[in-house]
Amino acid sequence: MREKLTIEGGPAVLTPSGTRDLPEALAEHREEAETRLTEHGAVLFRGFDMTTAEDFAGFGRAVSAARLDYTYRSTPRSTVTDGVFTTTEYPADQEIALHCENAYQRTWPLKLAFFCQTPATTGGETPLADLRKVTAALAPDLLDRFETRGVRYVRHYRPHIDLPWQTVFQTDSRQGVAAYCVAHGIDHTWLDDTVLRTAQTSQGVAYHPRTGERVHFNQAHLFHGSNLPAETARALTSLYGSDGLPRNATYGDGTPLATEDLVAVRAAFAAAQVTFPWERGDVLLVDNMRMSHGRRPYTGPRKVLATLMDSYAPGRGSEGEAPDHPAGS
Template sequence: MKTLKTKTFGSKNLPTARRKSVAVSQESWIKTEHLLPGKDIPFMVQPAMDGMNLVDWAKNNRTVVDDLFLKHKALLFRNFHPKNVEDFQEFVKATSDGGFLEYKDRSTPRKDVGDKIYTSTIHPSDQTINPHNEGTYWVKWALKLYFCCMTASEQGGETPIADVGKVFKRLDADIQKQFLEKKMMLVRNYNDGFGLPWQEVYQTEDKKEVESYCRENLIEFEWKGGDRLRTRQIRPAVRKHPKTDELVWFNHAAFFHYTTLDDNISEALLAEFGEEGLPYNTYYGDGTPIEASVVEHIRQAYEQEKVMFLWQEGDILMLDNMSIAHAREPYVGDRLIATAMTEAFSGNVG
């Protein structure tokens, strides 16, 4: 474990009742170490003394946070005990630049718990959410992704993480080449009776607004009659990280591929809608099918890089969204994880 000496955040922020000898120091301290033996992520940051205010410390030690974040990609702030969503929101503001991103062009339902602070994906508790990076199919996505554990589940409910630079390196060379050259296409169908309606995905009831959003975000669209909509968007499957120049596997190719669904569900959907009418599916960028064996190979690469840990209430997990994928394990009991996205970034889309 390493103890870092950082800038003082002022005696006015230190505990005032029954001050211990350590509390009279004009310097703040943090303890840092890898959370799990033999695993690079996440890197844990804890207070080295009682009564530290995480938000005040972060405001006065932004350079420390930035340096740790660039080096470790996934930071777990533990035992700082934020009291509520507002504390979480203030920490996000203190450790990022620019405004918060809105969840639009959604793939899953969420609830607002603050100003652009959302619940993590609402999904049946007995099911797994597969690894993905947030917003890979948007033209602007978040560089920083935050989670805060407001209520830890009784069992399970971990948020596994995986380094997608390492995931990319695990892929066979011919698969890397295919996706580098062809990119990836996401096809979605709305209002056919399964999946989210476009009204929820685009957060509007106005078709003109949907069309405008699609044009601005390089999404092909067609109205199929009534309220039914089909969209297509082609995006790079591999990107270069803007700060490290590392090639990262940044896409939803496996996540949205129909073979990721339970066999019974995928067979039923294919029988009902056909492949072109599935709620969502992925292809190579030229429209040719991605082989099931390739999707399985991608899943295994994620699995080999997966790191899991149990949430503790008050934990804040700060992720480099282009470097670290996240997922969710099944759970028992109540669970509430708040999330926020910041530092919008756009790269080449076509």
């Protein structure tokens, strides 16, 4: 592989210098690819023979033997093949805000990858934002509050509102939900025969296991009621009350999050974002604790797939190994 160019503030771009079989090329140039991933936070593989979901699954296996399922879901997705999912299935005219994958959970993938099987006719980029820049743009006292208090995510599952609990937990069994919640430290209560409420306190910041850097790492800016369009927020609050919204976030001790702080978080992500146009067959490998990602609105038949790799939990590290700098230390 050879480095074609680097997108300023974004991924390094690696193209074929010999074989066009990406898993084979990766096996031959793994150290180079890992170095670029560490330097840039993301690597875009372009010009390789990548056509099908099975091709992409082969790439995932070449990168990591520890690919992850997508449980305790936040957005609608579909399984395509072994370890490969669609990206979030929101309508094409909606933008998906920048975020780190599963940052609302206590365990998350260290790496994820995207495969552009069909680029959009217009738009549809996957913007990235370097968490170093995002974190540096936030007030230190806000980061300290996130670190000491964490973030509590409260969700209400009702018929025909947001995702059903069966989709989120990937089970039709209430016993299955209970078992998952107990195993993952999630409080859960059935408010009546159809309404489930869950609450979990997770980290507000995290420490990168290789570099030891503290980074802003949560999804409070997505779950908080201020992320809803004003009209939608008023309607849902009128129906269910401020304590019964489909999703909301507070500090871990229940203290409300200041809207102006979340405005600052969203502004920090926006200021750091970079974009590039997808090309058919592109594969983007992302360090999930270095780069956030999102989605721009689009037209046309866009198809981008995803795979999650290398489960990480602060204090246990990747695949059970202790990290160099545990989160919260």
